[in-house]
Amino acid sequence: MAESMKLIEDDVARLREYIEGRAAKGGDLRLPPEPKLCEALDMSRGRLRTVLKRLEDEGLIWRHVGKGTFIGARQLKVDDGNxxxxxxxxxxxxxxxxxxxxxxxxxxxxxxxxxxxxxxxxxxxxxxxxxxxxxxxxxxxxxxxxxxxxxxxxxxxxxxxxxxxxxxxxxxxxxxxxxxxxxxxxxxxxxxxxxxxxxxxxxxxxxxxxxxxxxxxxxxxxxxxx
CATH class of the missing domain: 1.20.120.530 (GntR ligand-binding domain-like)
Known part of the structure; x- marks a missing residue:
């Protein structure tokens, strides 16, 4: 159990580094689709979803069904775009x-x-x-x-x-x-x-x-x- 938890923590740390690298470059804050993320991080689909949920709970990312996963916390929509x-x-x-x-x-x-x-x-x-x-x-x-x-x-x-x-x-x-x-x-x-x-x-x-x-x-x- 302890070894399994350590592996999850290692995967969470890898995904954090990946996200921070993309955020530092600016531009598109949407992450690649899950298959491409799995390939980039050498991670199974099930494990990727586990660590994505962890980082979503921490407010580092947010997910919109049908649109993708985005860097940052979910924001309230307001009428005034400015x-x-x-x-x-x-x-x-x-x-x-x-x-x-x-x-x-x-x-x-x-x-x-x-x-x-x-x-x-x-x-x-x-x-x-x-x-x-x-x-x-x-x-x-x-x-x-x-x-x-x-x-x-x-x-x-x-x-x-x-x-x-x-x-x-x-x-x-x-x-x-x-x-x-x-x-x-x-x-x-x-x-x-x-x-x-x-x-x-x-x-x-x-x-x-x-x-x-x-x-x-x-x-x-x-x-x-x-």
Missing amino acids: WSSSISVDNLMDARLVLEPQLAAQAAVHATPADIAALQQCLTEMQAPGPFMPWKRLDERLHRTIAEATHNALLLMLYDTMRAQVRVNLDARMEEVFAPMTDSRHGTDNEHLLLVDAIRTHNPGKAEQFMREHLQSVRTRLFGLR
Whole structure:
């Protein structure tokens, strides 16, 4: 069983690298059809579907029946096709400060043992030394797992829509600040520890407080005091 799980984790890591490589090149965010993906990754159809489901659950990809599999989180459709161009960095950080502390509070109320175990696993992996990109993936997974732990599909959809805009508008700045500075990452990891502990002990007030303080700290690291 342990060996089988390791093989799945290895396949998940390979697919993540493949997806990140395509995303870095820009252009079409739709993945090739499953037969071509199987060939590119040397993976069986059944195993590919298993790892696709895993990455879809993490919000790295989304699937539309009849249209294909796409990189990124599923986005809400809006009537104004130009709406996203009007979103500023300040808008995004303000939105995070409104939404994510409430998600953390709801997670503290509704989180299951499985949710808490997933959050603690993220923390463990984030504390290991290493390059920026794996740490960033884990940071994204941690925040989305908190949203998932609310067990509220509408809140999760709102989070995914906001997160998609964060990727477009903030990822470059995050890499510029956090990639060369391990101290900044360690400080963020400590903030995550407090936050996850509040969720683990089912303390919504503290979870909301620690998430707000964490996001304010990130904002200061990225843009200075404002």
